[in-house]
Amino acid sequence: MTIESRFSISEISTVAASFAEDLDAFREAGAAGIGIWEFKLADDEAALKRFAESGLVATHCVPAVPSILPLPELEGPEEPEVRVEAICSGIQRLAAFEPEAILCLTGPRGERSEEDARATVVEGLRRIADEASKAGVRMSVEPIQERFAESWTLISTIPATLDLLEEVGKPELGVFFDTWHLWNTEGLLEQIERHASRFAGVHVADWREPTRMNADRVLPGDGVARLPAILGALERAGYRGWYDVEIFSDTGLEDSLWALPPREFAARARRSFLRVWAARTSVGEPMVPPRAPSFEA
Numbered sequence: 001m002t003i004e005s006r007f008s009i010s011e012i013s014t015v016a017a018s019f020a021e022d023l024d025a026f027r028e029a030g031a032a033g034i035g036i037w038e039f040k041l042a043d044d045e046a047a048l049k050r051f052a053e054s055g056l057v058a059t060h061c062v063p064a065v066p067s068i069l070p071l072p073e074l075e076g077p078e079e080p081e082v083r084v085e086a087i088c089s090g091i092q093r094l095a096a097f098e099p100e101a102i103l104c105l106t107g108p109r110g111e112r113s114e115e116d117a118r119a120t121v122v123e124g125l126r127r128i129a130d131e132a133s134k135a136g137v138r139m140s141v142e143p144i145q146e147r148f149a150e151s152w153t154l155i156s157t158i159p160a161t162l163d164l165l166e167e168v169g170k171p172e173l174g175v176f177f178d179t180w181h182l183w184n185t186e187g188l189l190e191q192i193e194r195h196a197s198r199f200a201g202v203h204v205a206d207w208r209e210p211t212r213m214n215a216d217r218v219l220p221g222d223g224v225a226r227l228p229a230i231l232g233a234l235e236r237a238g239y240r241g242w243y244d245v246e247i248f249s250d251t252g253l254e255d256s257l258w259a260l261p262p263r264e265f266a267a268r269a270r271r272s273f274l275r276v277w278a279a280r281t282s283v284g285e286p287m288v289p290p291r292a293p294s295f296e297a
Helices: 019-029 044-054 080-095 114-135 146-152 158-168 188-198 227-236 262-278
Strands: 007-010 033-035 101-104 139-141 174-178 199-204 243-245
Touching (some): 007 019, 019 044, 080 101, 114 158, 139 158, 139 199, 158 188, 188 199, 199 227, 227 262, 243 262
Parallel strands (some): 007 033, 101 139, 199 243
Protein backbone atom coordinates (compact mmCIF):
# COMPACT_ATOMS: atom_id res chain seq x y z
CA MET A 1 0.00 0.00 0.00
CA THR A 2 1.21 3.50 -0.77
CA ILE A 3 1.14 6.10 1.97
CA GLU A 4 -1.65 7.93 0.12
CA SER A 5 -3.79 4.81 0.50
CA ARG A 6 -3.15 4.85 4.28
CA PHE A 7 -3.98 8.52 4.85
CA SER A 8 -7.17 9.40 6.70
CA ILE A 9 -8.75 12.33 8.54
CA SER A 10 -10.54 12.12 11.85
CA GLU A 11 -13.96 13.80 11.86
CA ILE A 12 -13.27 15.74 15.05
CA SER A 13 -10.88 17.84 12.92
CA THR A 14 -13.90 19.39 11.18
CA VAL A 15 -16.04 19.43 14.28
CA ALA A 16 -18.86 21.65 12.97
CA ALA A 17 -19.32 19.81 9.65
CA SER A 18 -21.85 17.04 9.12
CA PHE A 19 -20.99 13.44 8.32
CA ALA A 20 -22.02 13.96 4.70
CA GLU A 21 -19.92 17.12 4.44
CA ASP A 22 -16.93 15.28 5.86
CA LEU A 23 -17.29 12.44 3.37
CA ASP A 24 -17.31 14.88 0.46
CA ALA A 25 -14.48 17.06 1.77
CA PHE A 26 -12.16 14.21 2.71
CA ARG A 27 -12.69 12.35 -0.57
CA GLU A 28 -12.14 15.46 -2.66
CA ALA A 29 -8.91 16.22 -0.78
CA GLY A 30 -7.53 12.79 -1.64
CA ALA A 31 -7.95 11.05 1.71
CA ALA A 32 -8.55 7.31 1.53
CA GLY A 33 -10.16 6.98 4.94
CA ILE A 34 -12.34 8.70 7.53
CA GLY A 35 -12.15 8.39 11.29
CA ILE A 36 -15.83 8.37 12.22
CA TRP A 37 -17.08 10.00 15.42
CA GLU A 38 -20.41 8.51 16.46
CA PHE A 39 -21.86 11.87 17.53
CA LYS A 40 -21.94 12.92 13.85
CA LEU A 41 -24.19 10.03 12.84
CA ALA A 42 -27.93 10.71 12.61
CA ASP A 43 -29.91 8.48 10.24
CA ASP A 44 -27.79 5.32 10.18
CA GLU A 45 -29.31 3.93 6.99
CA ALA A 46 -28.66 7.16 5.10
CA ALA A 47 -25.17 7.45 6.62
CA LEU A 48 -24.24 3.94 5.54
CA LYS A 49 -25.49 4.61 2.02
CA ARG A 50 -23.49 7.85 1.72
CA PHE A 51 -20.47 6.16 3.22
CA ALA A 52 -20.59 3.29 0.73
CA GLU A 53 -20.92 5.75 -2.16
CA SER A 54 -17.89 7.74 -0.94
CA GLY A 55 -15.44 4.89 -1.40
CA LEU A 56 -13.70 5.84 1.85
CA VAL A 57 -12.59 3.33 4.47
CA ALA A 58 -13.71 3.70 8.09
CA THR A 59 -10.46 3.86 9.98
CA HIS A 60 -10.28 4.81 13.69
CA CYS A 61 -13.70 5.43 15.16
CA VAL A 62 -14.84 6.97 18.45
CA PRO A 63 -18.08 6.29 20.36
CA ALA A 64 -20.29 9.21 21.38
CA VAL A 65 -19.39 8.46 25.00
CA PRO A 66 -15.62 8.11 24.67
CA SER A 67 -14.48 7.12 28.18
CA ILE A 68 -15.32 4.77 31.03
CA LEU A 69 -14.90 7.36 33.80
CA PRO A 70 -16.62 10.74 33.30
CA LEU A 71 -14.75 13.58 31.62
CA PRO A 72 -15.05 16.95 33.39
CA GLU A 73 -14.74 18.86 30.11
CA LEU A 74 -17.44 16.90 28.25
CA GLU A 75 -21.10 16.29 28.96
CA GLY A 76 -22.27 12.74 29.57
CA PRO A 77 -23.46 10.23 32.13
CA GLU A 78 -21.73 10.21 35.52
CA GLU A 79 -22.11 6.50 36.28
CA PRO A 80 -19.32 4.33 34.78
CA GLU A 81 -21.73 1.44 34.25
CA VAL A 82 -23.97 3.65 32.10
CA ARG A 83 -20.96 4.93 30.20
CA VAL A 84 -19.71 1.40 29.51
CA GLU A 85 -23.10 0.42 28.12
CA ALA A 86 -23.06 3.53 25.91
CA ILE A 87 -19.62 2.57 24.61
CA CYS A 88 -20.89 -0.94 23.87
CA SER A 89 -23.86 0.54 22.03
CA GLY A 90 -21.46 2.72 20.06
CA ILE A 91 -19.38 -0.33 19.15
CA GLN A 92 -22.47 -2.05 17.75
CA ARG A 93 -23.41 1.04 15.76
CA LEU A 94 -19.93 1.74 14.39
CA ALA A 95 -19.34 -1.91 13.53
CA ALA A 96 -21.73 -1.49 10.58
CA PHE A 97 -19.06 0.70 8.93
CA GLU A 98 -16.44 -2.09 9.31
CA PRO A 99 -13.84 0.16 10.96
CA GLU A 100 -10.17 -0.67 11.24
CA ALA A 101 -10.41 -0.02 14.99
CA ILE A 102 -12.52 1.65 17.66
CA LEU A 103 -10.89 3.49 20.55
CA CYS A 104 -11.84 4.69 23.98
CA LEU A 105 -10.25 6.48 26.94
CA THR A 106 -10.12 5.49 30.58
CA GLY A 107 -11.21 8.92 31.84
CA PRO A 108 -9.67 10.49 34.99
CA ARG A 109 -10.09 9.15 38.51
CA GLY A 110 -11.79 12.32 39.74
CA GLU A 111 -12.91 11.90 43.37
CA ARG A 112 -12.31 8.14 43.34
CA SER A 113 -9.31 6.49 44.92
CA GLU A 114 -6.66 5.25 42.51
CA GLU A 115 -7.55 1.67 43.37
CA ASP A 116 -11.29 2.16 42.80
CA ALA A 117 -10.79 4.08 39.57
CA ARG A 118 -8.48 1.43 38.14
CA ALA A 119 -10.75 -1.44 39.20
CA THR A 120 -13.71 0.33 37.57
CA VAL A 121 -11.77 0.80 34.32
CA VAL A 122 -10.52 -2.80 34.29
CA GLU A 123 -14.04 -4.14 34.74
CA GLY A 124 -15.35 -1.78 32.06
CA LEU A 125 -12.68 -2.73 29.56
CA ARG A 126 -13.46 -6.41 30.00
CA ARG A 127 -17.09 -5.75 29.13
CA ILE A 128 -16.10 -3.51 26.21
CA ALA A 129 -13.58 -6.04 24.86
CA ASP A 130 -16.23 -8.78 24.88
CA GLU A 131 -18.68 -6.54 23.02
CA ALA A 132 -16.06 -5.64 20.40
CA SER A 133 -15.20 -9.31 19.90
CA LYS A 134 -18.88 -10.13 19.33
CA ALA A 135 -19.14 -7.26 16.85
CA GLY A 136 -16.00 -8.38 15.01
CA VAL A 137 -14.07 -5.13 15.48
CA ARG A 138 -10.75 -4.32 17.08
CA MET A 139 -10.94 -2.26 20.28
CA SER A 140 -8.13 -0.12 21.64
CA VAL A 141 -7.32 2.21 24.53
CA GLU A 142 -5.62 5.57 24.03
CA PRO A 143 -3.12 7.02 26.51
CA ILE A 144 -3.47 10.79 26.90
CA GLN A 145 -0.87 13.57 27.19
CA GLU A 146 0.44 13.60 30.77
CA ARG A 147 0.02 17.37 31.13
CA PHE A 148 -3.75 16.91 30.79
CA ALA A 149 -4.10 13.60 32.62
CA GLU A 150 -6.05 15.06 35.53
CA SER A 151 -8.97 15.82 33.22
CA TRP A 152 -8.76 12.88 30.83
CA THR A 153 -6.99 9.68 31.82
CA LEU A 154 -5.41 7.18 34.18
CA ILE A 155 -2.69 6.36 31.63
CA SER A 156 -0.27 8.57 29.70
CA THR A 157 2.42 6.24 28.35
CA ILE A 158 2.63 3.09 26.30
CA PRO A 159 4.04 0.99 29.20
CA ALA A 160 1.28 2.20 31.54
CA THR A 161 -1.33 1.28 28.92
CA LEU A 162 0.15 -2.17 28.43
CA ASP A 163 0.21 -2.72 32.21
CA LEU A 164 -3.48 -1.84 32.34
CA LEU A 165 -4.31 -4.16 29.44
CA GLU A 166 -2.36 -6.95 31.09
CA GLU A 167 -4.58 -6.57 34.15
CA VAL A 168 -7.70 -6.57 31.97
CA GLY A 169 -6.58 -9.88 30.51
CA LYS A 170 -8.05 -9.41 27.04
CA PRO A 171 -5.15 -9.81 24.59
CA GLU A 172 -7.29 -8.62 21.68
CA LEU A 173 -7.31 -5.09 23.13
CA GLY A 174 -4.82 -2.79 21.44
CA VAL A 175 -3.01 0.44 22.23
CA PHE A 176 -4.02 3.49 20.25
CA PHE A 177 -1.00 5.66 19.40
CA ASP A 178 -1.42 9.44 19.19
CA THR A 179 1.62 11.54 18.30
CA TRP A 180 0.31 14.61 20.15
CA HIS A 181 -0.22 12.69 23.37
CA LEU A 182 3.00 10.66 23.30
CA TRP A 183 5.64 12.72 21.49
CA ASN A 184 7.39 13.95 24.66
CA THR A 185 7.35 10.72 26.70
CA GLU A 186 10.77 9.41 27.70
CA GLY A 187 12.10 6.57 25.57
CA LEU A 188 9.28 6.85 23.01
CA LEU A 189 11.23 5.70 19.96
CA GLU A 190 12.49 2.59 21.76
CA GLN A 191 8.94 1.88 22.97
CA ILE A 192 7.68 2.13 19.40
CA GLU A 193 10.26 -0.42 18.28
CA ARG A 194 9.30 -2.78 21.09
CA HIS A 195 5.52 -2.49 21.06
CA ALA A 196 4.37 -1.44 17.57
CA SER A 197 2.64 -4.77 17.05
CA ARG A 198 0.11 -3.74 19.74
CA PHE A 199 -0.82 -0.46 18.01
CA ALA A 200 -4.34 -0.49 16.61
CA GLY A 201 -3.90 2.83 14.81
CA VAL A 202 -2.17 6.20 14.78
CA HIS A 203 -3.51 9.72 15.19
CA VAL A 204 -1.24 12.47 13.88
CA ALA A 205 -1.08 16.07 15.11
CA ASP A 206 1.78 18.39 15.95
CA TRP A 207 2.55 20.21 19.20
CA ARG A 208 2.31 24.01 19.18
CA GLU A 209 5.09 25.73 21.13
CA PRO A 210 3.87 27.16 23.43
CA THR A 211 0.64 25.23 23.78
CA ARG A 212 -2.29 27.24 25.11
CA MET A 213 -4.73 24.44 25.98
CA ASN A 214 -5.63 20.83 25.21
CA ALA A 215 -7.55 21.87 22.07
CA ASP A 216 -4.61 23.73 20.53
CA ARG A 217 -3.08 21.22 18.16
CA VAL A 218 -1.52 22.07 14.83
CA LEU A 219 -1.09 20.33 11.51
CA PRO A 220 1.86 17.99 10.95
CA GLY A 221 5.05 19.95 10.43
CA ASP A 222 3.76 23.12 12.11
CA GLY A 223 4.98 22.24 15.61
CA VAL A 224 7.85 20.68 17.57
CA ALA A 225 6.73 17.07 18.03
CA ARG A 226 9.56 15.38 16.07
CA LEU A 227 7.04 13.81 13.71
CA PRO A 228 9.58 12.71 11.07
CA ALA A 229 11.42 10.70 13.73
CA ILE A 230 8.21 9.22 15.12
CA LEU A 231 6.80 8.25 11.71
CA GLY A 232 10.14 6.77 10.73
CA ALA A 233 10.25 4.72 13.93
CA LEU A 234 6.71 3.45 13.37
CA GLU A 235 7.52 2.29 9.86
CA ARG A 236 10.82 0.69 10.87
CA ALA A 237 8.99 -1.16 13.65
CA GLY A 238 6.61 -2.66 11.11
CA TYR A 239 3.50 -0.52 11.57
CA ARG A 240 1.53 -0.69 8.32
CA GLY A 241 -1.83 0.65 9.44
CA TRP A 242 -3.62 3.92 8.85
CA TYR A 243 -2.54 7.44 9.79
CA ASP A 244 -5.41 9.74 10.80
CA VAL A 245 -4.77 13.45 11.07
CA GLU A 246 -6.73 14.46 14.16
CA ILE A 247 -6.89 18.12 15.19
CA PHE A 248 -8.51 19.76 18.20
CA SER A 249 -8.40 23.55 17.79
CA ASP A 250 -10.74 25.56 19.98
CA THR A 251 -12.84 28.10 18.08
CA GLY A 252 -12.04 30.68 20.74
CA LEU A 253 -8.50 30.85 19.37
CA GLU A 254 -8.00 33.48 16.69
CA ASP A 255 -6.05 31.00 14.54
CA SER A 256 -8.41 28.07 15.14
CA LEU A 257 -8.21 25.29 12.56
CA TRP A 258 -11.76 24.34 13.49
CA ALA A 259 -12.86 27.60 11.88
CA LEU A 260 -11.66 26.48 8.44
CA PRO A 261 -14.15 25.21 5.84
CA PRO A 262 -13.99 21.39 5.73
CA ARG A 263 -12.58 21.24 2.21
CA GLU A 264 -9.82 23.72 2.99
CA PHE A 265 -8.89 21.89 6.18
CA ALA A 266 -8.83 18.50 4.48
CA ALA A 267 -6.60 19.73 1.65
CA ARG A 268 -4.19 21.36 4.10
CA ALA A 269 -4.13 18.25 6.29
CA ARG A 270 -3.16 16.00 3.40
CA ARG A 271 -0.42 18.34 2.17
CA SER A 272 0.99 18.73 5.67
CA PHE A 273 1.01 15.01 6.40
CA LEU A 274 2.68 14.11 3.11
CA ARG A 275 5.42 16.71 3.67
CA VAL A 276 6.20 15.26 7.09
CA TRP A 277 6.06 11.73 5.71
CA ALA A 278 8.59 12.63 3.03
CA ALA A 279 10.93 13.93 5.75
CA ARG A 280 10.62 10.86 8.01
CA THR A 281 13.82 9.64 9.61
CA SER A 282 15.61 6.82 7.83
CA VAL A 283 17.28 3.82 9.40
CA GLY A 284 20.45 4.77 11.27
CA GLU A 285 19.79 8.49 11.48
CA PRO A 286 20.23 9.98 14.95
CA MET A 287 17.11 10.61 17.02
CA VAL A 288 16.87 14.05 18.62
CA PRO A 289 15.81 13.90 22.31
CA PRO A 290 12.36 15.35 22.98
CA ARG A 291 11.94 18.95 24.11
CA ALA A 292 9.90 19.59 27.21
CA PRO A 293 6.57 21.25 26.36
CA SER A 294 5.88 24.74 27.60
CA PHE A 295 2.63 26.52 28.34
CA GLU A 296 1.50 30.10 28.29
CA ALA A 297 0.02 31.36 31.54
